Amino acid sequence: MTIRILLIDDHSLFRSGVRQLLQRETDLEIVAEAADGVEGVKRAKEFAPDVILLDLNMPGLSGLETLQLLVQDLPDAAVLILTVSEDADELGQALRSGARGYLIKSIEAEALVAAVRRVHRGEPVIADSMTAKLVAQFRAQPAGPAAGAGPAAERDRLTAREREIVQCLARGESNKQIARRLDVAESTVKIHVQNILKKLNLTSRVQVAVYAVEHGIGDGAA
Structure with missing residues (x-):
């Protein structure tokens, strides 16, 4: 299956470099480019x-x-942020707004290719340098309106199995890895993920990972 890609960046030289890199891969195709947001949409x-x-x-x-x-x-498209910004606030805003991943432009070529394939499979992708900032940012923030009555209320909303899967998603695990860890079919994991997204009114696995941090549904949460 060919992964069809759109590049949105105002620097033509950077777009050219990314295009040349990705088009070397037989399963990746650059279908269009845009120099600004309006044109990109x-x-x-x-x-x-x-x-x-x-x-x-x-x-x-x-x-x-x-x-x-x-x-x-385009809710079915996977938007992968590729930027020079290492600002934790922008990272948080991007993930809350529905980005499937957040990478820094200094990323290695092979890692970018792998990241494109991963987000297309529905896996979250966050630059290693940003992961610690993400966790620190959300742990430092007071619970907002979405938190309701706090972590306990969220645990009541999710089943025990769903909480396990949320923890796995927060670690960035794929459906295959989760299935192996929990000894269930991969199709079963997919159904659980869909139910989790619906219950929490979220649109992506990355948002679930952010949600887990915000509500304390991480490793060791009871």
Whole structure:
């Protein structure tokens, strides 16, 4: 299966480099490019890509605003942030807004190729340098309205098995890894993940991972 990709970045030289890198792979195809958010949303609607590589720092419509429009108009597309920004606030906003991953532009070529394939499979991808910032940011924040009555209320909403799977998702495990860990069929894991997303009103596995940190549903949570 060919993964169809849209590049949205205001630097033409960077787009050229990424295009040359990804097009060397037989299963990856660059279907369109855009130099700003407005054009990016237009191209996305026109080509319906599987994966969208999106820069955050662009003139005009910001990367985060573009992300929100993309998630709204193309919920099945996996938006992967590829930026120079290592700001924890932007990371948190991007994940809350529906990004499936967050990478820094200094990433190695092979790692970027692997990341595109992973987000297309539905797996969360976050740069190693940003993971600690993500955890620190959410642990430092007071619970917002979404937290309701706190972690206990969230545990009541999820079944014991669903809580186990949320913990696995927070570790970035794939459905296959979760199935092996819990000794269940991979199809069963898929059904549980769908139920978790529906119950928590979330749209991606990355958002589930963020949710787990915010609500204390991590390793050792009872």
